[in-house]
Amino acid sequence: MKAREAVGLLITIVALALFLYELFYVNLTRGGIGVKGQVTTDAILISASFLLLLLGPWLWLGEVPVAVRKFIEARTGRKIEEVKR
Amino acid sequence: MISVYAVLIALIVLVIYIAAYMLHGKALLERRVVKADPSRLTPAWEKFDGVDYVPANKYVLYGHHFASIAGAGPIIGPATALAWGWLLPLIWVLFGNIFIGAVHDYTTIMASVRYGGVSVMTVSENVMGRKARYIFLAYVYFALVLVLAAFLSVASSTFAVLAPTAATVAIVYMPLALLFGILVYKVGLSVKKATLIALVLTVLALIYSLYAPTYLTYEGWIVVLSLYSILAAALPVWYLLQPRDYLNAYLLWSFVALAVIAPFFLIPTLTVTGPAVRSLVATGEVIGAVGAPSNWSIAWFWPTVPLVIACGALSGFHSLVGSGTTSKQLSNELDALFIGYGGMLTEGAVSSLAVILPAALVWDFAKAAAALGVSTDLIYKAGINLTATPTILEFAGAARFYTAYGFAQALAWSRVVGVEAFPSLYKGFYTFAAWALTAFVLTTLDTCNRLARFAWTEFFDWLKPRAPGAYKVICNRWVASIIPVLLGALMAYPKLPDPAYPTRVIYAYSLVWPAFAGTNQLLAALALLTTTLWVYAILKVRGGPAMLMLVPALFLWVTVTAALIIWLVLIVPYLPALYISTAGVIVAISVALDFALIALFVRGLLLARKAT
Numbered sequence: 001m002k003a004r005e006a007v008g009l010l011i012t013i014v015a016l017a018l019f020l021y022e023l024f025y026v027n028l029t030r031g032g033i034g035v036k037g038q039v040t041t042d043a044i045l046i047s048a049s050f051l052l053l054l055l056g057p058w059l060w061l062g063e064v065p066v067a068v069r070k071f072i073e074a075r076t077g078r079k080i081e082e083v084k085r
Numbered sequence: 086m087i088s089v090y091a092v093l094i095a096l097i098v099l100v101i102y103i104a105a106y107m108l109h110g111k112a113l114l115e116r117r118v119v120k121a122d123p124s125r126l127t128p129a130w131e132k133f134d135g136v137d138y139v140p141a142n143k144y145v146l147y148g149h150h151f152a153s154i155a156g157a158g159p160i161i162g163p164a165t166a167l168a169w170g171w172l173l174p175l176i177w178v179l180f181g182n183i184f185i186g187a188v189h190d191y192t193t194i195m196a197s198v199r200y201g202g203v204s205v206m207t208v209s210e211n212v213m214g215r216k217a218r219y220i221f222l223a224y225v226y227f228a229l230v231l232v233l234a235a236f237l238s239v240a241s242s243t244f245a246v247l248a249p250t251a252a253t254v255a256i257v258y259m260p261l262a263l264l265f266g267i268l269v270y271k272v273g274l275s276v277k278k279a280t281l282i283a284l285v286l287t288v289l290a291l292i293y294s295l296y297a298p299t300y301l302t303y304e305g306w307i308v309v310l311s312l313y314s315i316l317a318a319a320l321p322v323w324y325l326l327q328p329r330d331y332l333n334a335y336l337l338w339s340f341v342a343l344a345v346i347a348p349f350f351l352i353p354t355l356t357v358t359g360p361a362v363r364s365l366v367a368t369g370e371v372i373g374a375v376g377a378p379s380n381w382s383i384a385w386f387w388p389t390v391p392l393v394i395a396c397g398a399l400s401g402f403h404s405l406v407g408s409g410t411t412s413k414q415l416s417n418e419l420d421a422l423f424i425g426y427g428g429m430l431t432e433g434a435v436s437s438l439a440v441i442l443p444a445a446l447v448w449d450f451a452k453a454a455a456a457l458g459v460s461t462d463l464i465y466k467a468g469i470n471l472t473a474t475p476t477i478l479e480f481a482g483a484a485r486f487y488t489a490y491g492f493a494q495a496l497a498w499s500r501v502v503g504v505e506a507f508p509s510l511y512k513g514f515y516t517f518a519a520w521a522l523t524a525f526v527l528t529t530l531d532t533c534n535r536l537a538r539f540a541w542t543e544f545f546d547w548l549k550p551r552a553p554g555a556y557k558v559i560c561n562r563w564v565a566s567i568i569p570v571l572l573g574a575l576m577a578y579p580k581l582p583d584p585a586y587p588t589r590v591i592y593a594y595s596l597v598w599p600a601f602a603g604t605n606q607l608l609a610a611l612a613l614l615t616t617t618l619w620v621y622a623i624l625k626v627r628g629g630p631a632m633l634m635l636v637p638a639l640f641l642w643v644t645v646t647a648a649l650i651i652w653l654v655l656i657v658p659y660l661p662a663l664y665i666s667t668a669g670v671i672v673a674i675s676v677a678l679d680f681a682l683i684a685l686f687v688r689g690l691l692l693a694r695k696a697t
Contacts, residue, residue: 019260023253023257023297027296027297032249032297032298032299032300033253033297033298033299033300034299034300034301035300036249036300037300037302038300038302039301039302039305040300043299043300043301043305046256046299047256047301047305047309050256050259050260050309050313051309051312051313051316053259053260053263054259054260054263054313054316054317054320054325055316057263057267057324058320058321058324061267061271
């Protein structure tokens with residue numbers, strides 16, 4: 001596993017844990033996430049985990065799915081280079 | 086007063102759309118004008134890069150295109166336009182859909198595909214010269230910044246104030262869409278199975294979210310959604326955009342289908358309770374005025390309607406999506422009609438059937454409820470105070486739409502499950518409507534930012550051979566994604582006290598909306614003029630089919646230019662300094678660029694005529 005993928009996996013796990021904690025534990029015990037009209041830790045945590053959940057799997061799983069790349073190469077007859085991040 | 090049955094309106098609208106698709110779209114545009122050819126390899130195959138150029142399934146791409154074009158425009162605009170009554174906005178939506186919107190959507194996709202997936206601005210270079218391209222690019226960039234400002238404000242105010250439960254659905258829905266993409270592309274699960282899993286989880290998320298509000302301030306949501314826009318716009322399309330938009334199409338269809346089912350099957354005997362025409366002139370408030378002009382009778386239906394109804398009737402933003410992200414993912418030329426023309430008509434159906442029709446039905450809450458045996462007590466229990474808000478006109482913008490949609494659906498379904506369920510049905514459908522709107526808005530936010538990145542990169546292409554290092558930095562996808570969002574967020578962030586109601590505030594979108602809508606509609610005229618010239622000069626189409634594109638394009642250009650001048654002269658001087666220096670200046674520059682482009686269009690047309 002490359003360093004970037006490892007970081008992506010770590011971000012995904014942490015973000016998912018925070019996300020589920022806020023969604024199920026915090027909501028079920030307090031009847032909502034955050035306090036109306038205020039910026040609270042819970043609101044920051046669920047917002048941050050939401051954003052990190054978009055970023056983490058992308059770093060972890062890579063840019064172009066192999067299946068897609070092979071399909072395109074077969075249809076166009078050209079070799080596709082991996083796009084650099 | 087003649088009783089107008091809602092079912093009759095719905096039927097007329099559906100028949101018009103079906104006839105337009107078959108006769109105007111398929112027989113005329115696809116076969117006689119563009120001559121679509123399934124054997125041509127599209128740019129998605131020819132230029133595949135795994136980030137922006139990726140061939141997509143017809144229905145997946147329809148979902149993306151539809152979800153991207155259907156932002157807050159087809160909802161907030163028609164809801165605001167009810168100030169003129171329900172009939173005039175409906176006529177404008179149908180006219181705009183068929184003769185302008187669907188045409189520019191389809192032809193910009195096809196022109197872009199024929200030029201290798203380039204934007205409509207680059208297409209303009211081929212028919213109007215190099216200057217046109219840069220003027221067009223600058224215009225588009227400014228228009229996109231206004232879209233970002235308006236939509237950041239709409240979504241943030243909904244999440245913070247109107248429906249915190251919709252915020253929860255939205256933030257749960259994104260990872261679910263991502264999961265769908267991973268299941269299909271990485272795990273190799275079939276689209277059918279992955280769709281089923283994602284849809285079941287989405288429904289569960291929606292139900293759970295009704296009991297799980299997420300609270301954050303308006304300003305807090307502006308920051309979160311700005312970060313979301315930057316992130317989502319820089320990620321590869323297969324990863325978030327395609328799966329999310331594919332699933333969004335189901336949401337959109339359910340949303341429209343429910344709106345149609347209600348008058349057809351559940352409340353066919355209900356007649357509209359709102360006035361067909363209230364007035365041909367509304368107060369300045371309708372076109373974003375604050376202070377003295379908000380009470381002046383200056384919002385003439387013609388020409389100011391495009392400042393209010395944007396994407397629901399037609400939209401320049403669509404041409405950017407069509408020639409920006411859609412054309413780069415189109416797998417087959419024959420898919421374009423369904424995606425472009427069909428997508429526009431579906432969006433029109435959102436405006437006509439899911440916004441205007443429910444509002445016309447329940448305009449007078451007590452009257453509509455009484456016709457179906459729902460008591461005023463039940464309406465109070467649902468949270469509507471009939472003394473303070475007897476009609477939908479007492480609600481503003483987004484709230485007007487959520488209330489009308491929720492009320493109409495609750496009336497319809499309470500006939501099935503019993504009138505005592507009215508309050509809970511109303512709350513459920515209100516949240517559903519809020520979620521639907523914000524789902525469209527979030528999709529539009531990141532697509533808009535992606536398009537701004539494309540425009541930015543194309544604008545600086547002259548730098549590439551001269552200073553490759555500088556070009557690489559300026560056009561880096563993260564740098565290019567951050568700049569437009571920052572500019573949009575700057576305009577979306579402030580809230581102003583409402584002079585008419587001291588306890589209320591005015592969110593930025595109310596002020597920015599006419600600027601966004603006007604530049605957007607003018608962009609539609611410019612895009613249609615560009616593709617008309619492409620059809621005339623390159624495809625050599627003459628006579629009726631060419632005129633059927635040219636005449637509506639010129640009519641729209643005159644209408645919107647006049648409306649924007651009215652807004653600049655009568656409204657802008659009274660706006661707060663921030664909006665004079667941002668939205669006001671952007672619109673003033675846009676109108677100047679617009680005149681430069683029309684001059685280049687006329688020159689291009691004359692040259693094309695001379696060449697034949």
